[in-house]
Amino acid sequence: MRLKLTIGTIIIALMLGVGINYKITIDQKQAEEARIAQIKSEAQVNQQKVEDLQKDIAILRRELAVQREVYPTSRGGQRVARYIDGAQVTWYNDKGKTASGTTATSGRTVAVDPDVVPLGSEVEIVMPDGRVFRRIAEDTGGAVKGKVFDVHIDASDEELYELGRTHGVRVFVLDR
Template sequence: MHLYGKEVKPLRAWRLIVMAVFVLTVGALAINGLVYAMSKQVEIVDDNGYYEKFITYKATAADILAEKEVVLQSDDEINFAPDKKVPDGARITVSRAVMVKIDDGGNEYLKRTAKKTVGALLQSLGIDANAGIKLNTGTDSSVVEGMTLKIVYVKEELVTAEEVIPYKVTKKSTTKLEPGKTRVLQEGSEGLSKNVYKVSYENNKEVARELVEKTVVTAAKEKIVEYGAAQPKVAIVYGTGSIVSRSGEFRYKGVITCSASAYCIKGRTATGTTTKVGTVAVDPKVIPLGTRLYIEAPDGSWTYGSAVAADTGGAIKGNKIDLYMETYQEAIKFGRRTAKVYILE
């Protein structure tokens, strides 16, 4: 019997054959064991809905994805480094990027991202969500296709400023001035204050200012102005009639109610006559000088009697009249009263 070109005895030949078969069998088993040891079970999960669980002999994440023809687009992400070996039983998660609009402090741009939450997206942009920003959504909100993320940078600071305090103008009416005339009783002057404001900014633009402290350095001085008060229009109620008194009967053509005071200064009147009982100072714009009058209380409790509008006075404006009395005591006693004045024919 020949084995490998050499002649051997039959018994020895069979021994060699058995040994060869044994070696080949052991080698095959070793190779199978090695191959089995190199295999592993993995899962692939894709945002697009793809899922597969399978046995693979590939080592790295990139090779495993290529084996299943899973293609990563720009900005897509996986949970393993592409060249990292994937252990048995691992799950490879593929996060697909979506297009979002970023408004970063007024600077707008489009960005593809595979981040799942707004917080993760901010972190990828190098923005600290807790460092003076305001968002149009929460950091836990999901990132979805077409969304707009608005980032507003906010800050506050205290600002000190000196400000002018305008003076107040107070106007007082007076009957000592003609209507339309004015005079300054006290000039006004501006003051000065030092104010502290809390100023709020958004994207470096001031959006609010709150006064937190005010210190008056110089107080403003009020300006006081007097002006001639417009006299109310006083109308004589025209209508004929007659009144009867102890001194006779008087015909009148009109009636007016006036505020009457009294004076006792002797002298010449505005019409050139001498003051006497029956001389009355009037406002010529209401009762013309020379007009004959009859004056009494509206309720008849007192009577001045017949009189003539013969004088004027600086304070006698509108429906005011001043009745001449013989003595100071009579004038003081009369004081100021409401009078019914008849305009005689």
């Protein structure tokens, strides 16, 4: 049996073949578009994760900077053993013997509460106006309790009265 092919039959066969190829092409294109959409979605999720991590890192860096500012690991080359915030400073001018047995000296002696700062410790007192006093905890006093530091200076009683009491002081207790 011979198959007779007419032009109409050939055209129909070609059209069916093109339709099949066309359908395959459409399915491939849809699959590629779906994969591209999935990749874009994953990229957006990853980009958001990167942005979140960058924000977290920035927050941690700020917190670390504040921590270093508030509680540095060293002051003037000496390691900080403790940090006391919100202390008060008063002034005294007695010239007698200190609790540690030394003579009270301006520029060296500070009276402390030995329960807060051990006698013999070196302290750095940072005043709210930025002035810094480095002293040795050599004395105690009746009014020196808790976070109160009584700095010895050579001054008259009137000058001491004018200096008064300073609040909001930072004190760094340095390692010996």
